[in-house]
Structure formats: C-alpha cells, structure tokens
Amino acid sequence: MLARVWSASIVGIDALKVGVEIDVSGGLPGIVVVGLPDAAVQESRERVKTALKNAGYAFPMRKIVINLTPADVRKEGPSFDLPMSVGILAASEQINAQLLGDYLFLGEVSLDGSLRPVAGVLPIAAAARKLGIVGLVVPIDNAEEAALIQDVSVYGFKHLAEVADFLNNPQRYQPVKSEVQQLGKTRSSSGDLKDVKGQAHARRALEIAAAGGHNLIFVGPPGSGKTMLARRLPGILPPLSFAEALEATQIYSVAGLLKNRGSLVRDRPFRSPHHSASGPSLVGGGSFPRPGEISLAHHGVLFLDEFTEFKRDVLEFLRQPLEDGYVTVSRTRQSVVFPAQFTLVASTNPCPCGYYGDSIQPCTCSPRQREQYWAKLSGPLMDRIDLQVAVNRLKPEEITQQPNGEPSSSVRHRVEAARDRALKRFNSKIRCNAAMQSSDLRTWCQLDTTATTLLEGAIKKLGLSARASDRILKVARTIADLAGDEDLQVHHVAEAIQYRTIDRMQ
Numbered sequence: 001m002l003a004r005v006w007s008a009s010i011v012g013i014d015a016l017k018v019g020v021e022i023d024v025s026g027g028l029p030g031i032v033v034v035g036l037p038d039a040a041v042q043e044s045r046e047r048v049k050t051a052l053k054n055a056g057y058a059f060p061m062r063k064i065v066i067n068l069t070p071a072d073v074r075k076e077g078p079s080f081d082l083p084m085s086v087g088i089l090a091a092s093e094q095i096n097a098q099l100l101g102d103y104l105f106l107g108e109v110s111l112d113g114s115l116r117p118v119a120g121v122l123p124i125a126a127a128a129r130k131l132g133i134v135g136l137v138v139p140i141d142n143a144e145e146a147a148l149i150q151d152v153s154v155y156g157f158k159h160l161a162e163v164a165d166f167l168n169n170p171q172r173y174q175p176v177k178s179e180v181q182q183l184g185k186t187r188s189s190s191g192d193l194k195d196v197k198g199q200a201h202a203r204r205a206l207e208i209a210a211a212g213g214h215n216l217i218f219v220g221p222p223g224s225g226k227t228m229l230a231r232r233l234p235g236i237l238p239p240l241s242f243a244e245a246l247e248a249t250q251i252y253s254v255a256g257l258l259k260n261r262g263s264l265v266r267d268r269p270f271r272s273p274h275h276s277a278s279g280p281s282l283v284g285g286g287s288f289p290r291p292g293e294i295s296l297a298h299h300g301v302l303f304l305d306e307f308t309e310f311k312r313d314v315l316e317f318l319r320q321p322l323e324d325g326y327v328t329v330s331r332t333r334q335s336v337v338f339p340a341q342f343t344l345v346a347s348t349n350p351c352p353c354g355y356y357g358d359s360i361q362p363c364t365c366s367p368r369q370r371e372q373y374w375a376k377l378s379g380p381l382m383d384r385i386d387l388q389v390a391v392n393r394l395k396p397e398e399i400t401q402q403p404n405g406e407p408s409s410s411v412r413h414r415v416e417a418a419r420d421r422a423l424k425r426f427n428s429k430i431r432c433n434a435a436m437q438s439s440d441l442r443t444w445c446q447l448d449t450t451a452t453t454l455l456e457g458a459i460k461k462l463g464l465s466a467r468a469s470d471r472i473l474k475v476a477r478t479i480a481d482l483a484g485d486e487d488l489q490v491h492h493v494a495e496a497i498q499y500r501t502i503d504r505m506q
Helices: 039-054 078-091 121-131 140-146 160-168 200-212 226-230 242-255 279-283 312-316 319-324 367-374 379-383 396-401 408-425 438-444 449-462 466-483 490-497 501-505
Strands: 002-011 014-025 030-034 063-069 103-105 135-139 153-157 216-219 301-304 326-330 335-339 343-348 387-390
Touching: 002 078, 002 121, 014 078, 014 121, 030 039, 039 078, 063 078, 078 103, 078 160, 121 135, 121 140, 121 242, 135 140, 140 153, 153 160, 200 216, 200 226, 200 343, 200 387, 200 408, 200 466, 216 226, 226 343, 242 335, 279 312, 319 326, 319 379, 379 466, 408 466, 438 466, 449 466, 449 490, 466 490
Parallel strands: 002 103, 030 063, 103 135, 135 153, 216 343, 216 387, 301 343
Antiparallel strands: 002 014, 014 063, 326 335
16 A cells, blocks of 8 residues: 655755655565665664554564655655654554645654654744645654744654554644743843953944944954953844744754754854864755854854964855855755854954063064964955954953943943844845945945045055945944934044954054
8 A cells, every 4th residue: 555644854954845655565575765865764764663563553564665755855864754654554554544645744763662853843844834734743842843833733742652643533632832932031141241341442342243243353362351252242132033033943953953942042143163163064064964153153143263273264164154144055966055144253362472462461473473373364354354353451450440341231222222223224124234235335324525535545554445445334334323323424434444453453
C-alpha cells in the first residue's frame, strides 16, 4: 500500500515542502530511502524500525521504499524520522491516513518512540501558513516555537503513540497556544552605562551609533574600557519589534541555537566571535549552508574585539554585508541568502604594544610596526565604519573620584526618540539613518554653504572617499535627530567629522 506524508526541509532560512512517499509491497524485507538523503536521513531507517517496535506497533516485514520529493533537492537531518514512521504506519494500515494530507510532520524519533526536538521549525511553520497547510505535528519541545506563527494549528507530542492516537482521534486534542511576553525586558546581561566612569566622548559615540544604526570602532590602549563600552550597546538600543524578533528567531532556529533563548528571541542579539574565527564561521557556509555570526547578529550587534588580530581576508568578508544588509553563500548545487542587518562594533589597540598616544605609558613601537599593524584593515573596510573613536585611559584620580555615568535607561529614551523621528521621516521604508542610500542623502542631508565648505575641507585634508563622506552625512543626520533638529547645521557636520579618528591617524 502507498501512503504520502508531508514534511519540510530547510534551504538557507527558508523552508521547502517535502513529500515523504512510503510504499509497502511484496519482496525481500528491507527499507530503501531515495530522493538525495544525507547520512542522517539514511540512518533514520534503523531508528524508525526500532522505535515502531518499542512503541508497540508491528513493523511490516516486507519491502519498504521511501521516496523524498522533490528528488533533486538534498535532504538532511533527523526531522524526517516522524513522517517516515507515520507513513509506515499508514501504509501498513495501522493508523487512519485520512488526515495525512492536512499536516506537516517534523521530529526526530528516539529508539523508545519518544520525540526529540529538531532545528528550523519556525521557518517551516511560516512556510506552512503560506502554503495553506492546516497545521503542524511536532515534538512537544518545538510546539511553542512553531505556534508563534498565527493561523497555523500546532500540535506537540512527546511520543510516537500520541501522534498515532491524534490521527485516529483528532477531536481529543487541542492545538498549542503561544503566549508572547513583552519584548525587550531582560537587559541585565548587557550591563549598564552607569558603570562606565568618564569617557564622555566614547559614550556620546555609542549613543549616536545606537540612534542611527552606525558601525563603530573604539581605538585605545589596554584598560581604557573599550570592551566595557561595546558590551553596553545592546542596553541602549530600542526593543525588538515582534516582526524583527520573528526574523531573528528564524535564524536561531535554523542554526539550532534556540534552546537557550526560549521559543522567541526577545532581546537584540549580541555576538562576539573570537579573533581566530574563519571566514565561513562569520558569513555562514557548509555543504548545507548555515547562518554565520553576522546573520546571528541580525537586528543586533556584532562585536569584534581585538579587531586587528582577525585575519585580513576574514575581515574582507564583512564588506558586502555591511553595505547590503545580507550575505550570499554560493555552493555548487545552490545559492542561499542570509539576512545580515547588524551594527558592527569593533575595538583595537592603536599599535602592537598598545600604548601609542597614551599619556601614561610610552609606546615602544616603530613607525614601520604601526604602519604594518594598521595595514591589516583595508581602506574600503574602514570606509564602512561610520564612527572611529579614540578612547584614552583614565588617570588614577579619575578612576577613584569620578561619579558613575548616566544610566542606560536614560540614554535609551533619547535613542528611541531619535529613531522614531527617522522612521516618520522615511515612512518606515528605511529602518535607520545608516541604511540611507545616495538618493536619500540628497533629500534629507542637504547642507548650507558653510557646512558644505567644512565638509569639502575635511574630505581634502583627510583624503576621504565618496563613501566616507556619505557616512559623515549619515552621522550628522543622526546627531541632528538626537538634538530634535529638522535641518542639518554646521555643528552637526563638525561633530560627525570628529569621528574619523583613524583617518587622521593614518
């Protein structure tokens, strides 16, 4: 007898509907899986066979052919265990097959028949809604995640026997309801700006970066507070909207990192890969492409500490996503696109010894060593970093006598007000000032004669590229938004020019 069960496979962060066809017929006993399955799918044969027996069902001692359609797309992972098990039970007439066409089935099956969670359930639920699927049948640990998608009935079960009973008696069961709590409430992990003493210039740059979504680099000696400042950026960013939270959650779901974050990513992501990270770990990759660190930082912050210790070719991978807001990973069989709208925050020492320009400890590096040190960062990459800020060490009396700084909550109110002004100005078509294109600059960043003369002088003196000059205008627009000004003034442009520290150092 032939049975067809619907499941799904992940391609990038999107889902593809997969048909699982099971034919139980005469012949030598055995299971054959076709349709470009990977090793994990091939191993499903033994898991499914043992699970059905241990769950109390009769495993048909006949020839079983399992076909995964479409046959030209590779299938991976253990999520096909459950649809295979259900299909075998239906083909051997041990359960009612009437409802099989209405649901997508996903889940890994343990040898005792219990169901284990799988990755990528949220994007599959979103795809099911678009396809008009009635609902999903998933492991209980995936149920709340899938239920985030409205208009799709989600049923979560702990054991294969419960799934069989649901198909035989659906009226006994109710779909899972997801109760989404208010977003952006847990901010303790990011720290508070009130812990930062002094560093008014760096704090101001951090506020501008948050208000406009600008990329930022801190340059200073060891112990100046660069990392401490950077880790407090998420605490002054506006809370995630529900749409942004869903996008971020889909990425974490595909990457299999949702277990430690609940069913929904509620706060701005903060990713901090080590400087030994490879290019694929940053942008994503693998035979079945998976999102990398820059996509995991989508709608959040990517913090690269010890920026100049990263390999130059790895840093060059950042250029396209910093400009476009997405990254394309191409393989022989397929090409996938991962979203990557993040704020880059980097920190680095000014030289190999770390003390160039420090007022407390002299630098021991030669000019040649400093030149080679900065050569790791290409001009096109630095052009894409809007705010370049020097951070100096505090003197002993400043450490002991300086009062605590302004708390993150106060700064966040100003940031949210500035972002609201930008969203109203752009009619919500552009998420922040940093995302403006050239045409937007001509419309919203017009300068008077005095400001134009100032900018032209800075371009000539610092040798700025056209991209870097555009970045100055974007920063000036954010400074004006923080001040509540509609028009750009000369002092807005002057302050924005001050945040090209590295251009003046080189």
